Amino acid sequence: MPNPPLAPHYHAYIAALNGHTSLTPFVHDHVTHNGRRLTRANYQAMIDASSAAAPDLRFNVTMLVVADDTVAARLWFDCTPEREFLGCRATGRRVRFAEHVFYRFREGRIEEVWSLLDLKAVEEQLGKE
Amino acid sequence: MPNPPLAPHYHAYIAALNGHTSLTPFVHDHVTHNGRRLTRANYQAMIDASSAAAPDLRFNVTMLVVADDTVAARLWFDCTPEREFLGCRATGRRVRFAEHVFYRFREGRIEEVWSLLDLKAVEEQLGKE
Numbered sequence: 001m002p003n004p005p006l007a008p009h010y011h012a013y014i015a016a017l018n019g020h021t022s023l024t025p026f027v028h029d030h031v032t033h034n035g036r037r038l039t040r041a042n043y044q045a046m047i048d049a050s051s052a053a054a055p056d057l058r059f060n061v062t063m064l065v066v067a068d069d070t071v072a073a074r075l076w077f078d079c080t081p082e083r084e085f086l087g088c089r090a091t092g093r094r095v096r097f098a099e100h101v102f103y104r105f106r107e108g109r110i111e112e113v114w115s116l117l118d119l120k121a122v123e124e125q126l127g128k129e
Numbered sequence: 130m131p132n133p134p135l136a137p138h139y140h141a142y143i144a145a146l147n148g149h150t151s152l153t154p155f156v157h158d159h160v161t162h163n164g165r166r167l168t169r170a171n172y173q174a175m176i177d178a179s180s181a182a183a184p185d186l187r188f189n190v191t192m193l194v195v196a197d198d199t200v201a202a203r204l205w206f207d208c209t210p211e212r213e214f215l216g217c218r219a220t221g222r223r224v225r226f227a228e229h230v231f232y233r234f235r236e237g238r239i240e241e242v243w244s245l246l247d248l249k250a251v252e253e254q255l256g257k258e
Contacts, residue, residue: 063243065196072229114227116245
């Protein structure tokens with residue numbers, strides 16, 4: 001099964017993240033995230049932990065580059081953590097930051113992710129633990 | 130003047146960075162880098178400062194996604210800083226880290242750059258100042 005057109009498919013994945021619906025249509029049973037092999041449940045739990053810490057967290061796609069089986073996205077977040085978030089103590093302050101992430105899709109689902117978060121911006125805005 | 134095919138053009142830009150040759154064919158007179166407007170000379174000076182601190186710094190493209198006027202690249206560095214590097218003291222240790230970077234080209238030259246470096250990896254390997 002080839003990949004579906006990846007731009008709309010990726011937007012549907014982001015809608016699933018924001019709507020807290022199943023990632024099964026978008027993520028393989030196993031996914032490699034920054035070189036670490038995870039189950040889809042581990043991957044989901046990692047995302048859920050951020051959403052639990054910052055209930056107003058939403059994924060906003062500000063740049064999307066798609067070619068062949070690869071998607072590159074610049075994501076933008078604007079949220080107010082209520083609990084420890086990305087290694088920083090919640091201070092009641094709002095934080096705005098980017099993620100630059102590459103995904104490799106196979107048969108319509110993600111099997112590899114390389115992600116960099118602007119942790120420096122998060123630390124500067126929240127104050128480091 | 131439209132953009133030339135951006136994959137080979139981007140590789141030529143990387144070769145110019147690694148060869149320390151002119152960026153004029155690749156970068157506009159002004160370029161916005163993470164929201165900050167720079168002259169090409171400022172941009173070059175920023176890159177030169179990293180190369181001066183780590184003389185064995187080379188840009189290695191490990192992922193490249195090109196669509197329309199946009200390039201997304203995952204770059205890989207493997208170098209041994211001899212002077213302060215990305216805010217970290219040189220310790221004689223080798224550092225390996227990624228950059229995820231998006232570029233917008235116009236008329237064959239870069240006019241906007243959004244870059245995230247894995248500063249956490251650099252700090253963990255070099256030790257924070």
